[in-house]
Amino acid sequence: MTVQSHVFQPEGVDEHDDLAAAKDAQGTTWIRVSDGTAAELEAVGETFGIHALELEDVRNDVRPKVEQFEDHLFVLLKTATLREGETTFAEEVKTRSVGIFVGPDWLVTLSTQTIPAVGLVWDAVTREEKRLLARGPDFTAYRIVDAIVDSYFDVLDEIESDIEAVEEEVVGATGLDLLEDINELRRDLLSVRRVLWPTRDAVSVLARGDLDFVDETTEKYYRDVYDHVVQLVELNETYRDLVTGARDIYLNSLSMSTNEVMKTLTVVATIVLPLTFVVGIYGMNFETMPELSWPYAYHAVMLGMAGIAGVMVLYFRREGWL
Amino acid sequence: MTVQSHVFQPEGVDEHDDLAAAKDAQGTTWIRVSDGTAAELEAVGETFGIHALELEDVRNDVRPKVEQFEDHLFVLLKTATLREGETTFAEEVKTRSVGIFVGPDWLVTLSTQTIPAVGLVWDAVTREEKRLLARGPDFTAYRIVDAIVDSYFDVLDEIESDIEAVEEEVVGATGLDLLEDINELRRDLLSVRRVLWPTRDAVSVLARGDLDFVDETTEKYYRDVYDHVVQLVELNETYRDLVTGARDIYLNSLSMSTNEVMKTLTVVATIVLPLTFVVGIYGMNFETMPELSWPYAYHAVMLGMAGIAGVMVLYFRREGWL
Amino acid sequence: MTVQSHVFQPEGVDEHDDLAAAKDAQGTTWIRVSDGTAAELEAVGETFGIHALELEDVRNDVRPKVEQFEDHLFVLLKTATLREGETTFAEEVKTRSVGIFVGPDWLVTLSTQTIPAVGLVWDAVTREEKRLLARGPDFTAYRIVDAIVDSYFDVLDEIESDIEAVEEEVVGATGLDLLEDINELRRDLLSVRRVLWPTRDAVSVLARGDLDFVDETTEKYYRDVYDHVVQLVELNETYRDLVTGARDIYLNSLSMSTNEVMKTLTVVATIVLPLTFVVGIYGMNFETMPELSWPYAYHAVMLGMAGIAGVMVLYFRREGWL
Amino acid sequence: MTVQSHVFQPEGVDEHDDLAAAKDAQGTTWIRVSDGTAAELEAVGETFGIHALELEDVRNDVRPKVEQFEDHLFVLLKTATLREGETTFAEEVKTRSVGIFVGPDWLVTLSTQTIPAVGLVWDAVTREEKRLLARGPDFTAYRIVDAIVDSYFDVLDEIESDIEAVEEEVVGATGLDLLEDINELRRDLLSVRRVLWPTRDAVSVLARGDLDFVDETTEKYYRDVYDHVVQLVELNETYRDLVTGARDIYLNSLSMSTNEVMKTLTVVATIVLPLTFVVGIYGMNFETMPELSWPYAYHAVMLGMAGIAGVMVLYFRREGWL
Amino acid sequence: MTVQSHVFQPEGVDEHDDLAAAKDAQGTTWIRVSDGTAAELEAVGETFGIHALELEDVRNDVRPKVEQFEDHLFVLLKTATLREGETTFAEEVKTRSVGIFVGPDWLVTLSTQTIPAVGLVWDAVTREEKRLLARGPDFTAYRIVDAIVDSYFDVLDEIESDIEAVEEEVVGATGLDLLEDINELRRDLLSVRRVLWPTRDAVSVLARGDLDFVDETTEKYYRDVYDHVVQLVELNETYRDLVTGARDIYLNSLSMSTNEVMKTLTVVATIVLPLTFVVGIYGMNFETMPELSWPYAYHAVMLGMAGIAGVMVLYFRREGWL
Structure with missing residues (x-):
């Protein structure tokens, strides 16, 4: 079952099968649709006055944003996970959209794929922290937003270990594989940035403090989330810088390698020729040719050549080529 | 016939030959001029109070924009198609302008070349979705804007396959042809960006919500189109990044190739000299030269040289040069 | 004679020698000073209440700008022409300043050098389009601004042919001359940009619509000019991109050339050594040395060597070095 | 003891063990928690009405900022120290957070690690400059902010000597170690910049002059601190430029080195072959072979070869290769 | 004597030793402190109500700025001179601060080092243009600001000749010295930019027109100065571009040189081997070996080899390697 509805009342939690009844029930209602079909989204949308365009935004690949409507607030966020990319253009950073709708006494979360972060908050609210929902749907929405933003730290952690791996290989590298790895890392960081920037804007709107369905006491929590997103954005930039640094070392490693080869050739040729x-x-x-008949000429020539070779070796050593 | 006029009324669609009559008729009028001559544009312009400068904008290569006039709204957009470029300066991305004029109960679309996106909406409105025009000319205008914006996805798809082709060739490449291909791709993406940026601004004006001839209920549809344009802009940036990445690999492929050649030379010269x-x-x-008369000297020397060569081969293998 | 004055009246055009009389005469007055001396500028300035600092701006090399004064509007623009540069620092793009002063019923244009664009408008107004001036001095000012802006298209056309010439030479290039040509083109484009950017700002002020001496009906014409300037700015950026592309190809052409030389050396040395x-x-x-006395040893060795050489040629062909 | 509390009264300084008593006491109170545990921070927070989220900001790695609350001002700053980095990702620039809370007649400074800058101000205020606190808690807060900002000059001085060391080694460098040092310096400067930018914003808020708990007479002192932060930001940019310059010289030093090696090889091979x-x-x-029997042929050939060698040496000298 | 005071009255100029008397005297007072000690600055500051922080700004290395106080206007500017740099970090562009304080009927200029630009205005005002000061202290302040801004043109002229010198050497260059010169030029331009940018902001504040102690009639003069600063900023950018261009040519000159060496080696080795x-x-x-006994075999072989060599020379000539 992908549509779950809970009504939190002072005396306990009610589950409703009927969406309209759940909406009208006393207390705070949370309807959670995960892995929802188009039909399920529409059914929920109809009950709670959510426009077809908003549902489309949830279904499609749209940038995170916040939109204020007359009777509810629409927050669209995205979670990101790294996955093995098969072709160049399959985005390695896979994102999933979550729509969070906050009404006066209800909260609706919609997604067409399972979002672990929403599941975690759902479990926390249902099992242990029933009082949480009592603080209003906007606070629970904050909890979800916070969980989604925190999930980006995992993505950046994974990227960090990839960077670490690349940095270790980079000095002795001779092939082009590593350059492709580095390009992939840059692409991943770019993808993450493309999600983080609008997320920052959206959270900043939530923290700004003039929205209808966000209580004043909740705003400072959103400011906290905002600080986290800014930190993520900066971490992302730092990682980009690290990748650029690794790339520089790699490219010069190639150039050094040519240099090394040149030196070997030069030393050998210069001594032997x-x-x-x-x-x-x-x-x-x-x-x-009078020398040819001198008795020790052969030995003298051999010694002389050994001398020349010795001098050259000393010269190359001084130049640092040996 | 390039000037077509339909008047949508509750009881059905009327076609008028007379522009003035079409304008004054009850219901919603759509005058569509595709492939229009200067004279045709002027005739329509005169009837609907469209200024000569606006007509000139439609005829010339002007940036997309939205302008609010007293009695109508002027939206200038461009469609883009990729075509084979013959010279460097013939822009590979060919654009065509469409003028969309929205009045209180009429809609005029003007272009000097056939615009498939407008044709699609015209067909849809005429044949199946007559009720669409009943929702007012601004909604039909949204349909056209949406169709035009969607057509950019095709252009970017074509560019994407070109990038894919380049990426495959890039590793073993040795000539300058590929560099020219890469430069061309960069130029195409730049051209597309040059259309997308003002389109974004124009659509943002339409979505902003303080225009006279855009109904409040239509604004959220324009916000949707706006999200698409933003996505296109970002896709364009990502493709630029991919092209830059391919270029890096290509340039290093050249450098690797020199390195490969150097190694071969060094190995051969160092062993043989x-x-x-x-x-x-x-x-x-x-x-x-006493050695010359020793019976097995020749064989000893040959063996000794084989030994030296063997040691060197081992050394080069250890260095990774073989 | 560099000071010319025309007074346009319903019944015809009057020429006045006396500036004050021309100013006070019924109708619309246009005083045009081209190639003016400091004294002439001052005489006109005194009559029309133009401040000494404004005159100085016309005489010197100042950025294009628009300034609103109590009794007139001051528009400073520049025309640009390409000319042969002799030293590095003589700017190849030569600019000339024109001051356009618009009063309630008069227009003054001042410049210390002949400005063809102003001359064209003067001729058009005087000979054929007397009614033009009847539409007010601000409309004629628009005509001048338009002519000046259009003259930049010629400059960019010239630069375009230079770029085309460079692009053709770039692939086989081996010397540094071409790099200097490319640097010069970049410098030209930079110079043009340095004029275009403030011009854009100035025209944007004229199009914005809150100036005292610009009629509402003229504003839309200025918006048109503004679109042209924006197009010029973008064209300039595109040309910069083309020049950068040509430079990349040139630099890699050099690198390819080294590679080519290396391959030749390697092939010869590797076969012959x-x-x-x-x-x-x-x-x-x-x-x-038993082989020496075998009858066909010589021929066998020669054949063997031919075989080795053949194998190597095949190897190099497979590697793409031949 | 990590919690210290002083109450400055006209007649002298009182130390209180009880936080509530200290807060309510006549005079100006400064509670300083350095090296504080979570429990200690909470105790202080509860007494002075500091929100749990603010305490969390002090404990965690959050960007410097200023937040205005109803009953106090919250200033979060960071000090930076350079330390030996062990792994790539352990930030070499280590930062520590300080929370400065300014109320109407009290000042609270919280940190989970010892902050020397705060200690210096504490000692100055306690021992010699009791009157300082008499000027209000906002002035003492300025003193702390000033001391923290000044401590960045030390960090940049250390980085400067590192740059100097790198610049000396850069010309003769042949290994990749130096490139890693340079990358590390760039990373350090980036880290410092990441702290300086938000610090600049925070101090700019303090200097702007519309905060509740900053007296008008103190604002000009904050403007002074602001000038210092701007100077630090610019110093940082200059150092980045120096590092980039050193990097360029280093990379070209490598390229020169290849060139040097090539020249040696070419000279030797061209003379000897x-x-x-x-x-x-x-x-x-x-x-x-008639020459073989000529009596002085041997000497003639030897002389001839010496001549060829001499000519070549002259040629190479003229080319600057020797 | 470093403190000079003049009171300009209708009947002539008075010199006062007593600062307070000079301030209170009828007419316009100018106190000029050049090369002032801390004590002298403080004395003047006390008399004219200049805050200790402002004096500190004059003494220290602070960015140019304008600050409006209740009873005077504070303008801080800097002059720049190029001097021989001894170490990397001694800034080659040496700057000196001048504080210009404008009151209702007095002007104070403070500096701790002699500022030629201020001296020039002082002399002009005192000797010839007494009426100048009669136009109010703000106009004289403009004169000083103008003189300081003009002095930057000299600095940029000096840098221009350095660039010219570098450009001439750049083509044949082989060492790293030139690269260091180029880096130094970039650093100088960066230093100048660091002074010019805040100067532009400061002058823009003076020209903006809402300051208490700047008369409306003076504003247009400041706008003129503003145009000059903008021109300086652009000149600086152009010079940066020239330096970058010179650097590109230099780096490619190195690369060309390697190429030249390679070609020589290849030609010799390919012919001789x-x-x-x-x-x-x-x-x-x-x-x-039957050939050995043929009578003309020796000559045939010699001719054959000459033929091979000739063919190769032709080949190399066609390739452009000779």
Whole structure:
């Protein structure tokens, strides 16, 4: 069953099957639709005066936002989870929309996929903290918003360990795989940022303090959530900077590697080529080459070449090429 | 015939040949000029009190905008299509302007080229959804704006497949062709952005809610369109990021390629040059070279050189150069 | 004669030599000073109550702007022309200032250099379109502003052909000359932007609609000019992007060129060095080298070397280095 | 003891153990909790009407901010110290939060770690400058804010000496260690900036002049602090620029190094290879090689080769490669 | 003497030793403290009601700003001079603060170092233009502000010649010295910008027109100064662009240089290595090598090699490597 309804009354919690009855019942009502079909959303929407466009926003991939209507407040948020991306364009950061509707004495949460954060608050409210709902639906809405915002910290934690892994590999790296990993991380952070920015705007509207269905005493809680979102935005920027740093080290690691290869070639060629020239000289077939008949000429030449090689090795060592 | 006029009345749809009569007729009038000549535009403009400057805006390449006049609302939008570019400066993203004029009980759409999005709404309104026009010309205007905005998703989809194609080729690429393709993609995205940004501003004006010829009940539909435009803007930015990422991989692919070439040269030269030196030694013509007469000297030297080569191959393997 | 004065009256155009008389005459007066000396500017300024600082702005290199005074409106604009630059710091984009002063029934245009755009409007007003001035000095001022703004399209057209020329040369380029050309283009575009941005602000003030000497009916014409300036600004940005793209291709063309050179060296050295080693072996003077006396050894070695070379050529072809 | 309370009265300073008594006592009260436990913070919070969310802000890692409540002003600031970082993600710039609460006649400072800047002001106020507190709690709060802001100059000084050290090593650098140092410096400056920006905003609120618990005469002191924060922000940007400059020099130092290596190889190979070819010629075994029997041929060839080598050395010297 | 006081009266200029008397005297008073000690500043401050914090701003390195007080206006500006920098962190652009205090009938200028711009205005006012001060202290303040702003043009001129010098050296450059020069220029421009931006804000406040001690007739003069500051800001940006352009050319000059070296190596090695292989063949000691005994074999081989070399030279010429 994806539609659940609870009516919180001083004497306890009632469950209703009938939405209209639940709405009209004394006390505070919370209708929670998770994993809802289009029909279920419509049924709830009709009962609580939620416009078809709002339901469409919940079903589709729309930016987080807050909209004030005459008889309720509409808060659209998104949760994010990292998942294995198969193709380039399947967004690695998967988001799910939750619609939170706050009326004078009722709260409706709608989503077409299960949202763990909403489930956690539902359980907390139902089992242990019944008094929570007694503080009004706007406070429970705050609890949900808070839980959703907190779930982003998990996403950024996962990204952080990916960055850590990349940073470790980055120095000795020689292939292009790592560059693709780095690009993917940048893309993930970009996706998260794309959700965080409008979330910040939405929460800022909630904290601003001139909305009809948010009590003054709840506003300071929303300011708290706002601080968290700002912190998330900054964390995201810091991670972008770390990724850029890792990328720089990687690119220079490539360049260093070319340099290393060049040095090896230069050292070998510079020592061996002149010596090869020397032995070439004494391989010439001129009739008159007096050195050739000197008894120790061979040994002298060999010693001389060893000397030249030694000097060069010393020179390269001084240059730091060996 | 490029000028079509329909008057929607409770009892049915009337077609008028006379513009003035169509305007004055009871019910809601829609005059649609597609592929219109300057004369046709002027004729319609005169009848409906549309200023010559507005008509000029429709004919020329002007940024999307919304302007409120005393007796009507002027919405200028653009559709975009990708086409094969022949020269650098022929914009690959071709745009066409549509002028949408909303009066108290009439709607005029003007364009000098056929706009499929307008045609779709015209057909829908005429054939099946006559009641749509009954909701007032501003609602039908919303339908047109919505159709035009949705058409951008197709353009971005096409660009997306181009990006996908580029991304696949990017790793092994060695020529400059791909760089030109990447530059072209960046230019396309820039062109699209140049249309999307003022479109966003224009739609935001329509959604803001203080215009004379937009009913309050229609505003929330415009807010919906606004959300779509914002999504398009962000999609565009994401694609720019993907193109930049592909470009980075491409440039490093070039650099890797140089590195690969260097390694080959170094390995070969470093193994062969010292050996050449060795055989050079025993090619010298000194009279006193005792090794030359040792019976197995030749074989020993050959074995020794094989040993040196083997050690070097092992070294290069350890360095990851082989 | 650089000071010209026309008074447009219902019955025709009067020319006055006396500035004060021209100002007081019935009808609409236009005093046009082109190529004016300091003295001439001052004489006109005194008659029409134009402050010395405003005259100084016309004479000097000041940013375009609009200033509202009690008895007149001061519009300062600039025209731009490209010219051959001799040194780095002589600005290639040469600008000239025009001061346009709009009073209740008079118009004064001042400049210290001939401004073709003003001349065109003067001729049009005087010869054919006398009724134009009848619509008030603010409408003629719009005509001048429009002509000046349109003249920027010519400048950007010239820059466009320069960009086209650079783009064609960019792929095979090997020298630094092209980089200097590209830098110059960037500098030109920057100079144009530096004029366009304040022009946009100034025209936006004229279009905004709360100035004393701009009639309501003229405002929509200024909005039109504003759209043109915005288009120019965007064109400028697009050209900057094209120049950046050309620069990228150029820089990578250099890098490709190094790569090409490397490959040639590597192919030659890798084929020839091992063969040289082989022939070195059989050049050794060991007494016991059984192969030397085999009858077909020479031919076998030559064939073997040809085989090695062939294998290597195949390998390089597979790698795409040949 | 981490909770200290002083009541400043005309006749002297009283210490109270009881918080409520201290609050109600005549005179100005300062309760200072440094290194406070959650319980201690709560006890103080309860007495002075500080909300649980504010206490949480002090305990957690929240951005500096100013919040105006009905009965007190809440200023949250952070001090920063550099410390040795062990892993990439342990922030090298360690920050500690201080909550400063200003009431009509009391001041409360809360922190969960010792804050030297607060201690300095406490000592100054207690020992020598009792009259300071007599000027009202807002002036003492200014003293604390000033001391905290000044402590950032020390952090930037430390970073400056690190930059100086890096700049000295940067020219001859060949390894990637330095690049990591540079990245670390950039990260540090980023961390400092992340604290400075909201601090600037918070102090700007204090200086703006419409807060309930800040006296008009104190505002100009806050404007002074504001100037300091702006200076810190700019210093930070300058240091970022220096680090970027050092990075550029470092990267080009690498590139220069490759160039150096290339030149050595080219000089040696270009001189020696042609000579080796020459001696190879006279090592050929053709029966008819008339030169071989000329008496001074050997010496002539040697001289000729010396000549070639000399010419090449001159050429390389002219090219600047030697 | 660093404290000078003049009282300008209709009948002439009075010098007063007593500050209080000078302030109270009929006419307009200008107290000028240049090169002032802390004590002198305090004495003047006390007499004219200037707060200790303002004096501190004059003494310290504070950003230019304008502050409106009840009984006077405080304008803090800075002059800039270029000087030889000894260490990296000694700012090459040295700035000096001037405090300009404008009261109803008095003007006070304070500085701890000699400011030539203030001296020039002082001399002009005292010797020739006594009537200037008669126009009120705010007009003289404008003169000082104008002189200070104009002095920045000299600084930018000096930087311009440095840029010119760098641009000339940049093409053939091979060392890192030039890169350090370029970095220094960027740093200088950054320092100048850091002074110009707040100066622009301050002058904009003076030109805005709602300050107590600035007469309406003076405002248009400040607008003029404002235009100059904006021009300076833009000049600064243009110079930054020039420096960036020079840097690009320099970096590519390095890269070109590597390319040049590579080409030389490749040409020599590619021509010589195959020839060396050929002569190696005829140096082999096989018993059966029929060519060796052909009478013109030697000459044929030499000619053949010359042919190969010739073909290669042609090839390289076609490739543009020679």
